[in-house]
Amino acid sequence: MxxxxxxxxxxxxxxxxxxxxxxxxxxxxxxxxxxxxxxxxxxxxxxxxxxxxxxxxxYFVPVSYTLTEKGITIRTGWMTKERDWKEFRRWERSGNAIKLYTMKKPSRLDNYRAWLLRTGQKGDEVEAIVARKIVNTE
Structure with missing residues (x-):
């Protein structure tokens, strides 16, 4: 780590x-x-x-999420995706997940460009970090 x-x-x-x-x-x-x-x-x-x-x-393999000072890493099986915090412009929480968007305003591209962080029981902790790193301007 x-x-x-x-x-x-x-x-x-x-x-x-x-x-x-x-x-x-x-x-x-x-x-x-x-x-x-x-x-x-x-x-x-x-x-x-x-x-x-x-x-x-x-759905069948564990998904590992890592939040760092620089960005986010998602590992699924053999795949690893990484993005910097500065690439995301807004976020919203929905149940046990937080969706991160790359555009400031809602767009048709949101479904293709957004990232979904499944939080499980750690929703409040993840939300606090995301809120600090991505400031919603709307």
């Missing part, structure tokens, strides 16, 4: 709601099976497993 680390936490979404995890797994296996049957090849079965599985990967 760096000296400038403000906070680190992990969220494992499938542990929070195992019923959804089982339903998603059954859905992926069913769709992949039918893709293999329709394509008359095991290649289609494995290809659909790969595509659908990679799409829902963050």
């Amino acid at each position: 760096n000296d400038d680390t403000l906070m680190t936490w992990k969220i494992h979404m499938v542990k929070q709601n195992p019923g959804k995890g089982i339903a998603v797994l059954i859905f992926i296996l069913t769709v992949s099976f039918f893709a293999g049957v329709a394509g008359e090849s095991l290649i289609f079965l494995f290809l659909s497993l790969l595509v659908l599985g990679s799409y829902v990967l963050p």
